[in-house]
Amino acid sequence: MGFPQRKAAIVGVYNTKQARILEGTPWTLALEAIQGALDDAGLKHSDIDGLSSMMYDASLTAQQMWVEQLGGRPMTYTSHGIAGALVTKAAAAIAAGLTNVVCIYFGNAGMRAGPSKQRAAQEAAPVVRKAPRVPDWDFNVHGAYMSAWYALWTRRYMDQFNAPYENLAEYPVIARYHATLNPASIMGERGEITVQDVIDSPMISSPLHRLDCSLDNDGGYAILVASAEVAKNCRKAPVWVLGGGEGIYTDFYMSFTNDWINDNGQSVRRASDIAFAGAGVTRDDIDVTGMYDCFPVTMARNIEEMGFCKVGEGHEFIKEGHLKLGGKLPTNTDGGLLSHSHCGNPSGMHVVEVVKQLRGECDARQVKDAKIGAVLSQGYAVHGVAGVAILGKD
Amino acid sequence: MTHQPYNKPLPQRLPENEEFWAGLEAREFRVPKCDDCGYWHWIPYPACRNFLSTNQTWTTTSGKGKVFSYTVVHRGPGGFRDDVPYVLAMVEFPEGPRNPIVIGTMVDVDPDAVHTGMPVKVVYEDIEGENVTIWHFAPDD
Incomplete structure (x- = not known):
């Protein structure tokens, strides 16, 4: 049995304002996003009967509270994880008759994740009486954090494939260019950058400079996936879920395989192969993509694992400009995680942007005649948690 | 700021991994080796990844390895903020098959001298008043 194509569609999407600091709480930003997505779809909150939280630590209790918030009656589907997988599983659940309208939601305020938050916390409470205890194999014990972790991966990639840093540093340049065309992006107003600007930005964790790193900001978003029956009465044309897949494996910042980068691929490869097979489309059919792009090496490995180029050639694919608007695989046209927004668990915004592209709502950054798009969401790198959704319009 | 002896995150010492933590105190880096x-x-x-065998024995490694990847951290989190620049390394142990790769900071090293493939050894740090020993890596000359 293949993937249930065109049984479910994305009918509403919404990003709140994304900014370094926003007023409100994670709850109020998620609420604003859900209301925005409902307006986009022309649906009411009481139409929602399935909930997928994008909070990494979403508890069942938190989901129950949201069920109360959204109308106070039983819902029939719940899930949590990363957006590409949640879209796929919502479509499958809808096709199976478990639910009709699934709301995927996220909000983040005042909860920045990086060293700046830890530094602020330390300055607020300068006397640390006792060393905090963390899970036994946690990388925090060794002074590691996201940028340092991805620096390790970047170094390994560069060494294994003789990949020049300058090739990878082309990715932030592309992302910033896209952001300049997206009025909602955080960094667009600062204008375009060059590879030299990336090299000249402060070193964070070698070889990664500041402009190689994701933003760390507040924001929210929501995505509504609905049955074909519901979709036909919605305000905008449906964006069909044509296929999808999920992968889960290692790299939770404690453990990794010693064939870290190999030809067999890891989670992203598995999720991608399932998604393309289910959708019945080829890599060449893809007009636009949104891929989790927390650091340049992530992008290089994404396109390799997804099958858009060979393993070890992702850095050249980036250097050749294929990901840029006008290239053969325009990607992250909103500016991505480096120049649009990284609001905590931002993978849903890659879905939002691809949906807007397929609807033709992207103005200056519109990909002409975009009909089929691919979304890749990730946690914990291409080896870790992956979700792929293949989307298409009529 | 009031000086404190150690304000960085430390690992929980769980009973099921006591052989490991006791090993560090004895200056041995032990990992589970499948008897089968x-x-x-x-x-x-608790079980081997291959066939789910629970016949594993905590076995002392050589305590030596080679740098698999590394980074020089210039912006450190929390208690590491004043340690910059410091070297964080992934080290591949020679014990195979399925050579363990372990993450740790490097000590007694010039950051500019670190390179992939560099021979290193495990070194140990007893954390005073915390009932735990942690590991680092140092050049193995």
Whole structure:
């Protein structure tokens, strides 16, 4: 049995304002996003009967509270994880008759994740009486954090494939260019950058400079996936879920395989192969993509694992400009995680942007005649948690 | 700021991994080795990844390895903020099959001298008043 194509569609999407600091709480930003997505779809909150939280630590209790918030009656589907997988599983659940309208939601305020938050916390409470205890194999014990972790991966990639840093540093340049065309992006107003600007930005964790790193900001978003029956009465044309897949494996910042980068691929490869097979489309059919792009090496490995180029050639694919608007695989046209927004668990915004592209709502950054798009969401790198959704319009 | 002896995150010492923590105190880096297939495993799980065998024995490694990847951290989190620049390394142990790869900071090293493939050894740090020993890596001359 293949993937249930065109049984479910994305009918509403919404990003709140994304900014370094926003007023409100994670709850109020998620609420604003859900209301925005409902307006986009022309649906009411009481139409929602399935909930997928994008909070990494979403508890069942938190989901129950949201069920109360959204109308106070039983819902029939719940899930949590990363957006590409949640879209796929919502479509499958809808096709199976478990639910009709699934709301995927996220909000983040005042909860920045990086060293700046830890530094602020330390300055607020300068006397640390006792060393905090963390899970036994946690990388925090060794002074590691996201940028340092991805620096390790970047170094390994560069060494294994003789990949020049300058090739990878082309990715932030592309992302910033896209952001300049997206009025909602955080960094667009600062204008375009060059590879030299990336090299000249402060070193964070070698070889990664500041402009190689994701933003760390507040924001929210929501995505509504609905049955074909519901979709036909919605305000905008449906964006069909044509296929999808999920992968889960290692790299939770404690453990990794010693064939870290190999030809067999890891989670992203598995999720991608399932998604393309289910959708019945080829890599060449893809007009636009949104891929989790927390650091340049992530992008290089994404396109390799997804099958858009060979393993070890992702850095050249980036250097050749294929990901840029006008290239053969325009990607992250909103500016991505480096120049649009990284609001905590931002993978849903890659879905939002691809949906807007397929609807033709992207103005200056519109990909002409975009009909089929691919979304890749990730946690914990291409080896870790992956979700792929293949989307298409009529 | 009031000086404190150690304000960085420390690992929980759980009973099921006591052989490991006791090993660090004895200056040994022990990992589970499968009695059935001979694989060495990191991180530890109660069963071997190969055939789910629970016939594993905490076995002392050589304590030596080679740098698999590394970074020089210039912006450190929390208690590491004043340590910059410091070297964070992934080290591949020679014990195979399935050579363990372990993450740790490097000490007694010039950051500019670190390179992939560099021979290193495990070194140990007893944390005063905290009932735990942690590991680092140092050049193995």
